[in-house]
Amino acid sequence: MIFKDSRGNELMEIIDVDEVLAMTAYAPVTHCLAVVMVGDDYLLGWNRWRKDWEIFGGCMEAGESMREAVAREIMEEIGISDIQIDYIGLMHLELVPDYFSTERRREYGGLYGIRLRPEELDKIESHRLDREEIEKVALLKDIGADEKIAEIDKELLLYYGGDENGI
Numbered sequence: 001m002i003f004k005d006s007r008g009n010e011l012m013e014i015i016d017v018d019e020v021l022a023m024t025a026y027a028p029v030t031h032c033l034a035v036v037m038v039g040d041d042y043l044l045g046w047n048r049w050r051k052d053w054e055i056f057g058g059c060m061e062a063g064e065s066m067r068e069a070v071a072r073e074i075m076e077e078i079g080i081s082d083i084q085i086d087y088i089g090l091m092h093l094e095l096v097p098d099y100f101s102t103e104r105r106r107e108y109g110g111l112y113g114i115r116l117r118p119e120e121l122d123k124i125e126s127h128r129l130d131r132e133e134i135e136k137v138a139l140l141k142d143i144g145a146d147e148k149i150a151e152i153d154k155e156l157l158l159y160y161g162g163d164e165n166g167i
Contacts, residue, residue, distance in 0.1 A: 005151035010094040014111060014159060019066060022090045022110065032070035032110040033057035033153070034085070035160035036078065039118045041141050042157055044149065045077055045134035052148040053138070055156060057109075066110035074114065077134045079127025086113040088159050093152075113160035 003011045015026070023029055034056050036043040044053040056077045060069040067085060075081050088111040095105050124137060140157075143149065 003152060003155040008096045009152060011152050011155060012092040012094055014088065015090040015092055017090050019087045023066065026090060026108040029066065029108045029110065031057060031059045032066045032073065032112060033156065034070050034074055034112040034114050035157055036114045036116060037161050038116045038121060038139060041139045043137055043139055044143065046136045048133060048135040052150045053143055054150040055153045070110060070112045077128065078124050078137060080116065080120065080124065083114055088113050111156065111159060
């Protein structure tokens with residue numbers, strides 16, 4: 001186990017497996033997340049319903065590959081397309097009951113990384129499609145020390161540029 005959050009959700013491992021093979025070798029692959037770097041900082045979104053800052057992504061839709069899902073989520077949540085999306089690996093999670101399921105469960109999800117140039121921040125606010133769930137976006141350095149960041153998501157920052165950023 002890599003990390004256990006205060007609710008009991010566990011990030012068990014990041015599996016180094018081919019992106020396409022992951023979909024058939026592990027099940028269920030249910031979601032994809034992306035660590036987004038802007039310069040040497042991280043971009044996070046404020047989830048209106050969960051009441052915390054988190055990395056971007058969400059559930060896969062029927063027939064989507066992991067890459068298609070993360071590209072769609074990035075377009076919806078930060079309004080950016082035509083970007084390089086780096087595959088990091090497959091997350092293995094053990095999750096406690098929540099609004100997705102009433103039972104403890106094992107899930108797998110694709111983890112990706114995206115690097116944006118600082119000048120791309122200007123177009124994010126005008127291009128974002130999902131403002132209902134992701135109310136606002138901010139760089140990690142601009143998030144107050146008393147504001148809640150999803151614990152596993154903060155841990156996932158380490159897998160994309162974390163070493164040079166002192167996370």
